[in-house]
Amino acid sequence: MSKKMHISLTVNGKQEEFLAEPRELLIYTLRERLNITGPHIGCETSHCGACTVTIDGKSVKACTMFVAQADGADVTTIEGLGNPDSLHPLQEAFKEHHGLQCGYCTPGMITRAAKLLEENPNPTEDEIRFGMAGNLCRCTGYQNIVKSIRAAATEMNAAKEAAE
Amino acid sequence: MKDEITSRDDRVANLKGMGCSRKRVEDARFTQGKGNYVDDIKLDGMLFGDFVRSPYAHARIKSVNSEAALKVPGVLAVLTAEDLAPLGLHWMPTLAGDKQMVLADGKVLFQGQEVAFVVAEDRYAAADGIEAVEVEYEELPVIVDPFKSLESDVVLREDTVDENGKATDGAHGPRKHPNHIFTWEVGEKDATEQVIDEADVVATETMYYHRTHPCPLETCGSVASMDKVNGKLTLWGTFQAPHAIRTIVSLISGLEEHNIRVISPDIGGGFGNKVGAYPGYVCSVVASIVTGRPVKWIEDRMDNLMTTAFARDYWMTGKISATKEGKITGLHCNVTADHGGFDACADPTKFPAGFMNICTGSYDIPTAYLAVDGVYTNKAPGGVSYRCSFRVTEAVYFIERMIEVLAIELNMDAAELRRINFIKKDQFPYQSALGWEYDSGDYHTAWDKALKTVDYDGLRAEQAERVEAFKRGETRKIMGIGLSFFTEIVGAGPVKNCDILGLGMFDSCEIRIHPTGSAIARLGTISQGQGHATTFAQILASEIGLPADSITVEEGDTDTAPYGLGTYGSRSTPVAGAATAMAGRKIRAKAQMIAAYLLEVHDDDVEFDVDRFVVKGAPERFKTMKEIAFAAYNQAIPGIEPGLEAVSYYDPPNMTYPFGAYICVMDIDVDTGVTDIRRFYALDDCGTRINPMIIEGQVHGGLTEALAVALGQEIAYDDQGNVKTGTLMDFFLPTAWEVPNYETDHTVTPSPHHPIGAKGVGESPHVGGVPCFSNAVQDAFRPFGLRHTNMPHDHWRIWKTANSLGMHD
Incomplete structure (x- = not known):
């Protein structure tokens, strides 16, 4: 067993420090060490996106990143996007437009969609489909996911306008 | 008040x-x-178990040495067949009346087969332990072709022959060969052959419905916790049938059923993958009993694609006969079914090929015959119903292709051929030639609505123009109109003829x-x-x-x-x-x-x-x-x-028979083989509609899984039995980018025997969708001389089809 490394990172606003083997994957850290089970494991090869989190402003698949690579980083998971009293507009939109079925891809899907809408607050359907192509869903056929993201974008833009 | x-x-x-x-x-x-999915479950002191798996598709196991593995930090135990044998748990019953090795008992029959179970403090330690287990294999000849299997001298399963090497009877009757599992026949053989011999027109076609996999996003897994103080076992897992699992666990473990609590937490998609019982479930239970601590087992994606629950793998030969006017007179279907190393199909006991005998489809076919032969090969076991009722996807694909081939033979429009052969509204309840009583339907209304909505005649005119334009060299894109009219048989089923392992399907x-x-x-x-x-x-x-x-x-x-x-x-x-x-x-x-x-x-x-x-x-x-x-x-x-x-x-008095009319309009670039789905219209009749939003969602999802199967998804083996599609790099799951928007529509023909008239909808879009996508591809090439080509229609195969038709000349 190789020597453990000192890791320090922020997850959903909370500072975490621990020793980890160099081979420890970030998804393992989140799910097993920190009990953050929103991000899921679907493929272990970066294809399905069930483990998607946001790291320093970028969408990252946590199943193929060592936690050592995330040392010092700021990590946001689905748990950091909203809370029961104040859901993220995407969480509301997915419920409203039947953007999920079994729910397994949903945390990664919404985390990725949140990043997509930050990058492009008013995406076309094609831009949504392209921007979400790294996240697989086996249940919905994506049609209602696209609809949910589009609806959330409209909602968020209207809220922003109202605030300005 | x-x-x-x-x-x-x-x-x-x-x-x-x-x-x-x-x-x-x-x-x-x-x-x-x-x-709260199974992998989210955490219990105090919980261990993690994982498998040493065979790299070979067929090999004798000369030895398993766990010594080094047991010295790996964090490894607590290594279970082998030898450890399980005294408990009688080295083999387990399958849902199909066969038995399956839990851990390799002297030999392995497919790549990825479970050889030893390493129990460790966490996943990393388990992985280290797996690396350290030494297994000595002696390779044996590999059979991946069911036809060769039936002619081979190589006996795959030693329990299928007597001491003289003669094939013994299987769970469903006599074997023709040691590698043969069953023959299942339905209908009138002689009468059907006579009708076909005497017919004006006969169309014959052989098609291979390739092996694929349900591949839910969450893989299979379990957590077993044996409480030795109270003598109670709690088993969480990805179980589509938790009560049946409890009964099976009781039967094979000897624990009384009241001392077993089975819990299916949230399940991340099933699609048939999570119906069966897997060695991992058994090993997690045994490991918990052995260690006295909870034990979790979770498949990784490769384990999932390589070892649990394949679907399809049917070689189907059909003959369909008709009058000159196109009225169908008879249907003959012969299937060779590749079941892999163990017969682990999840079918009601009396139906070893599921409800394949729904293969007369939505048509009034007076005479029919079906024969299915199940065969062992060196491939993974399974044969589950991937988003369909038992083998119904295979049946519907078969008849919907046979109709298209007959239309070619008759030089007739395939929509019209369907229409003149539909079971009429006043014929319900309809007794099919292969033994089913269809409860209700109004096929003509649904079909007419579908054709009118898409302007079918307009599409055919456009297609004809496109063919001419292609021939003049003005375009390299051809156009296909995929038609599919399906009748499902779901809601198994009446206890009088439907049971699984003796458990009535109420x-x-x-x-x-x-x-x-x-x-x-x-x-x-x-x-x-x-x-x-x-x-x-x-x-x-x-x-x-x-x-x-x-x-x-x-x-x-x-x-x-x-x-x-x-x-x-x-x-x-x-x-x-x-x-x-x-x-x-x-x-x-x-x-x-x-x-x-x-x-x-x-x-x-x-x-x-x-x-x-x-x-x-x-x-x-x-x-x-x-x-x-x-x-x-x-x-x-x-x-x-x-x-x-x-x-x-x-206890349902009958099955229900949802139906639907699907039409797909597709453009195909003959130089790249790339398909572009321009339009997909899906009309479903699932009887009484409980929640239209959810129905629509089910249709979108089922169609997308159909698109995957028709256009690229397969479990492929090389001739040494190596799985070539073991990760999502090679196994096609469509992304949002590849999937079109679907138009959904409906008619409502309630089931007369169901208390609220509902028929079920979750699987219709997959069952009807696969032939629709496939027919769109095949229809595009029909004007250029194509009669039939096998799925999956990925870009490479489509390019090859175009090439073989001289379209690149």
Whole structure:
């Protein structure tokens, strides 16, 4: 067993420090060490996106990143996007437009969609489909996911306008 | 009590009962990352187990040495067949009457087969332990072709021959060869052959429905916790049939059933993958018993694709005969089914090839014959129903291709050929030549609506123009119009002919009404994304007049839910949905007596109206269901027990037969083989519609899984039995970018025998979608001389088709 490394990172606003083997994957850290089970494991090869989190402003698949690579980083998971009293507009939109079925891809899907809408607050359907192509869903056929993201974008833009 | 909602329409709306697009109650937890899937379960002291798997498809195991592995830090135990044998657990029964090795007993029969189970403190230690287990293999000749298997001298399974090397009888009758599992015949062989011999026109085609995999996003897994103090075993897992799993665990472990609690937590998609029992489940249980600590086993994606639950792998040869005018006279179907190393198909016992005998489809075919031969090869076991009722996808693909081939033979339009052969509305209930009684249908109406909506004639004209343009060299894109009209057979099934391992395929619902007018309903099924907690509450709301929002639906815990056979084969709504309605009616019957007592009239003088019982002819005199619920708990009513509860075990009198009409318009670039789905129209008739939003979602999802299977998804082997598609790099799951928007539509032909007329919908889009996508590809090439080409129609194969037709010359 190789020597453990000192890791320090922020997850959903909370500072975490621990020793980890160099081979420890970030998804393992989140799910097993920190009990953050929103991000899921679907493929272990970066294809399905069930483990998607946001790291320093970028969408990252946590199943193929060592936690050592995330040392010092700021990590946001689905748990950091909203809370029961104040859901993220995407969480509301997915419920409203039947953007999920079994729910397994949903945390990664919404985390990725949140990043997509930050990058492009008013995406076309094609831009949504392209921007979400790294996240697989086996249940919905994506049609209602696209609809949910589009609806959330409209909602968020209207809220922003109202605030300005 | 003053009723706050006065208008009847408002009272109906307040219930959120059947027919409304109620939002899902499941979504709050899933959208916030608070689902509870099996891998989310954590118990004190929990260990992790994982498999040493065979790199070879066929090999003798000379030795397994765990010595080094046991020295690896964190490794607690290594289980082999030798350890399991004294418990009789080195083999386990399959759902198909065969048995399967839990851990390799002397040999392995497919790549990835479970050889040893390493139990460790965590996943990393388990992986280290797996690396350190030394297995000595002696390679044996590999058979991946079922036809060669039936001619081979190599006996794959030593338990299929007697001491003289002669094939013994299998679970479904005599074997023709040691590698042969069964022959299953339905229909009139001689009569069918005679009809075909004497027919004006006969079309013959052989097609291969390739091996694929349900591949839910969550893989299979389990957590076993043996409490040695109380002698109780709790087993969480990805079980589509938790009660059946409990019975199987009891039968093979010897633990009494009341000491076993099986829990299916949230399931991240099933699609048939999670119906069967897998070695991992057994090993997690044994490891927990051995170590006295909870043990988790979770597949990785490669394990999942390589070892658990393949689907399809049917070689089908058909002959279809017709008059010159196109009236079909006979159908003959011969199937060679590759079942892999063990027969682990999940079919009702009496149906070793599932309901393949629905292969006469939606057509009035007077004479038919089907024969299926199951064969062992060195491939993974499975043969599950991937988003379909048992082998129904294969059957529908077969007939929908045969119709297309017959249309070519007759030089006739395939839409018209379908129309003149549909079973007519007044023929229902319809007795099919292969033994089914179709409950209800109106195929002509559905077909006409579909063709009109897409302007079928206009599309054909456009296609003809495109062919001419292609021939003139003005375009390199051709156009296909994919047609599919399917009839499913779902809702297995009547106990008289449907059982799995002797367990009748009824289902159940138990309802408790609480004093303040809310309720809990528990069912023998388990949702894997279908939204049962939402829709079953809607059925109940309409039946018992309490708002769906006041009804909790619970499934998946065998200690609390009534016994049922689970969720697969679109059986939840047809069977458990019926049980729900029937249990609701028992509640209502008791409520009627309570209402009559409270209103001081005779039972017959009150009638149910939305959410209350009303005195006939005096609508101002009523008791709401809420009031009745309270009275059931606080009033001493002569002759009536306190409380308001009911349970129903529903044995369906027949299957249900959902149907639909699908049309796909596709453009194909003949130089790249790239397909572009321009339009997809899906009309579904699932009988009574409980929640249109959820139906639509099911259709979108099923069509996307159909697109995957038709256009690229396969489990492919090389000739040494190596799986070539073991990761999502090679195994095609469509992304949002590849999937079109679908147009959904419906007609409503209720099932006459189902209490609420519902037929089930979850699997229709997959069953009808696969032939539709495939037919679109094949139709595009029909004007250039194509008769049939096998799926999956990936870009490379389409390019090859174009090339073979001289379209690149």
